[in-house]
Amino acid sequence: MIRIKILSVATFMFFSLNVFSQALEEKIENFLLENPEVILKSLQNFEEKKAKEQEVTNQKIINENLESLTDSSNGLFDGNINSKKIVVKFFDFNCSYCKKAHNDIQKLLKKEDVKVIYKNFPILSENSVFLAKLGIFIAEKDIDSFNSFYKMINENKGRVSKEKLSEITKKLGVNLDELNNEQVNSRLEKKLKEDVDLANKLGLRGTPAFVVGNEIIFGYVPADELLNKIN
16 A cells, blocks of 8 residues: 555656646747747857857967968968068969959058968869969979969969960979979979868868968958958
């Protein structure tokens, strides 16, 4: 008899708790339906928290790789070499948004005493890899020739044809046959790998991408926004 009473009490309590739980869930659901701004505020707080966490992570990664980021000894840079205002641009020669960003970078260089460091991240095609190595090869010989090459490729609409590339290299006095040399190619691949490894360390997923100060910027950014971040 006692056992039956205990079971009855337990069953009653279980049933009561279920009823209470369901009622509470209904109240919470009704409250949220009547006050959707609570959910929006919660999501906003969550996104802000994640953004701050990512910002701290990015700052740490940048600081750990600062020497590699600001190294322009390979000649892939434009602007004032001694400027303290530095923009690092990761790019792919076949990326349409990189070409769009090129126009903004040129505006920036005219407006501001700034140094723009270029880092290759050729992810779109084998042609992108070839152009990246060619750019490094030209920069090894002469920085002005590299900047001319960089501008001509980026100001060309669409993919650069073989004819157009031949025209550009002839104009710059570059012998493409030299890239077939195994030793030269091996050296260029090593330098290219340094850029790609750096992009991967930064967690870059595409191009263009920029590093300004302690901030990693993914995607296209107009000149005015870049200028604000620099200053």
